[in-house]
Amino acid sequence: MSEDEYNLDYIIEKSFEEAIEYFNKNGIKVEGLKLIILESPELLIQKYGKDRINENIGGRYDSGTIYIIKSHIKNFADKVSKSMNESSIGNLFTISRNEVLWPVYKNDNDIEKAIAKADAESILIHEIGHRIVGNGEWKASVFEFLVYFYKNELYKYPEVYKIMERNTKRCEKFIQEKNQAFYLPYSLGFCFANDIIYAHENILNKNKESPKLNIKDTIEKFKHFSEEDGTKITKMVNKLLKDYVNIKSTLNIKANMLSCILEKLPNIMDNVNS
Structure with missing residues (x-):
């Protein structure tokens, strides 16, 4: 599907309005x-210079203005929709952003449009995040994943936690990363948000109809972290959660084995007594 078959300007503008409404x-x-929508990053490159603007940039915040690059969203949606080995779990499928899995709600069969909307929304949230939590890509990325998740009420879908468990394993890679790749602060921010959401909503929240985590209070807490502190706490939380997921998996295996034995118990006893 080409951009002509869905109105990308409308998607961006609508996502911006919905984000502001959610914050309020x-x-x-x-x-x-x-909000300023640009066809390509050329104007930003001319304004800020190539040393500050990557040609693959999706958005930028500067002095109260959010710049969104249409070509980035269009190319991302086109590339991902064509190359993805769609990983669907129930009503959700996943896309990879900085190598972290993002759940996307599949409300119709228009996968490319859903990807474009998810990408536009997440970029907008990230850039607005710089206005709220300040500079630093780790903080803005935590903000981005948190707001995207709760704005779309993904905590209501039991299948989303399977995706998040997969992320805990992926995140271990970033935590052990020795080379400071450009995407690392983004990935670690996504990982921290993924892990604290999982802990609050899948472990602590017994009622999935309303969220356990208070997003406003959470944002107030982590926005004062330095990027270095953010990396440290991401490592700590991920290790604890990874251990929990592994133990849970082991217990599930044991429970299934026990269930099988109990189902076959009469036959087993017959064999023992014969």
């Missing part, structure tokens, strides 16, 4: 933001 609804103050 949750007591997160965002005022005076301006």
Whole structure:
């Protein structure tokens, strides 16, 4: 599907409006933001220079203005929709952003449009995040994943936690990364958000109809972290959660084995007594 078959400008503008509405609804103050949609990053490169603007950039925040690059979203949606080995779990499928799995709700069969919307929304949230939590890609990335998850009420889908468990294993790779790849702060931010959401909503929350985590309070806490502190706490939380997931998996295997034995118990006893 080409961009002509879905209105990307509308998707971006609508996602921006919905994000602002979500922040206001949750007591997160965002005022005076301006959205500018650009066809390509050329104007940003001319304004800021090639040393500050990557040609693959999706968005940028500067002095109250959110710049969104249409070509990035279009290319991402086109590439992912054509190359993805669709990993569907129930009503969700996944896309990889900085090598972390993002759950996307499949509300119709228009996969490319769903990918474009998810990408546009996440970029917008990330750039708005710089307005709220300040500079630093780890903080903005935590903000991005958290807001995307709760805004779309993904905590209501039991299958989402299978995706998040897969992320805990992926995140171990970034935590052990020796080379400071450009995407590392983004990936670690996504990982931290993934892990604290899983802990709050899958372990602590017995009622999936409403979220356990208070997003406003959580944002207030982590926005004061330094990037270095963020990396340290990401490592600590991921290790604990990975251990929990492994133990849970082992217990599930044992439970299944026990269930099989109990089902076959009459036959086993007959063989013993014969």
